[in-house]
Amino acid sequence: xxxxxxxxxxxxxxxxxxxxxxxxxxxxxxxxxxxxxxxxxxxxxxxxxxxxxxxxxxxxxxxxxxxxxxxxxxxxxxxxxxxxxxxxxxxxxxxxxxxxxxxxxxxxxxxxxxxxxxxxxxxxxxxxxxxxxxxxxxxxxxxxxxxxxxxxxxxxxxxxxxxxxxxxxxxxxxxxxxxxxxxxxxx
Numbered sequence: 001x002x003x004x005x006x007x008x009x010x011x012x013x014x015x016x017x018x019x020x021x022x023x024x025x026x027x028x029x030x031x032x033x034x035x036x037x038x039x040x041x042x043x044x045x046x047x048x049x050x051x052x053x054x055x056x057x058x059x060x061x062x063x064x065x066x067x068x069x070x071x072x073x074x075x076x077x078x079x080x081x082x083x084x085x086x087x088x089x090x091x092x093x094x095x096x097x098x099x100x101x102x103x104x105x106x107x108x109x110x111x112x113x114x115x116x117x118x119x120x121x122x123x124x125x126x127x128x129x130x131x132x133x134x135x136x137x138x139x140x141x142x143x144x145x146x147x148x149x150x151x152x153x154x155x156x157x158x159x160x161x162x163x164x165x166x167x168x169x170x171x172x173x174x175x176x177x178x179x180x181x182x183x184x185x186x187x
Contacts, residue, residue: 074181095162105153107182112146113145116170
C-alpha cells in the first residue's frame, strides 16, 4: 500500500462515493438517513444541488469572441523533490498559431513544503501570462505541509510556433506531489 494518502477523487469506491448520469439534474435529491450510508443504491445522489454563487460563469471562447482550436493536457501524480527557485515541470508543449491567437492555461499544483511562499508560473516563450504569476500563499509550517494552488493564465500571441512550459516556484524547495495543466488555443 502506498504511503501517499488517497483522495476521494482518485478512489471513489474507497470513499463510498457514487456518481450518476443525473448529476446535472435540478431535481432535489433525497436527504440521507442517519446510519444508512452503506445502503445507498448505485446511481442515487444524496442531498440537494445549490446554484453556483455569484454571477455567470464565462466560457473563454465566448468571452474573448474566438473559437477553441485545440486543447492539450499534461499532469502527473508522482512525487518529485524540488529545489528552491523556479523548476520546469512536465514537458514543453508546442502551440501553433496560424494567425494572432489567445492561449488560456488552467493549472492546478499540489506541493509539500515546510515553509515559504510559492507560485504557479507557466511560461510561453519564457514570458508570463497577462496576469503574471500570482503568489499562491505560504506553505504550512506546523500543520500538514501539503497545499494546493491553481490559476488561470492568458497570453495574446502573434502567428507562429510558441513553446509553453509548465513551471512552479518554491522559495525554499519541497516536493511536487501532483499537478494538472490544460492549455486551450483560441483563434
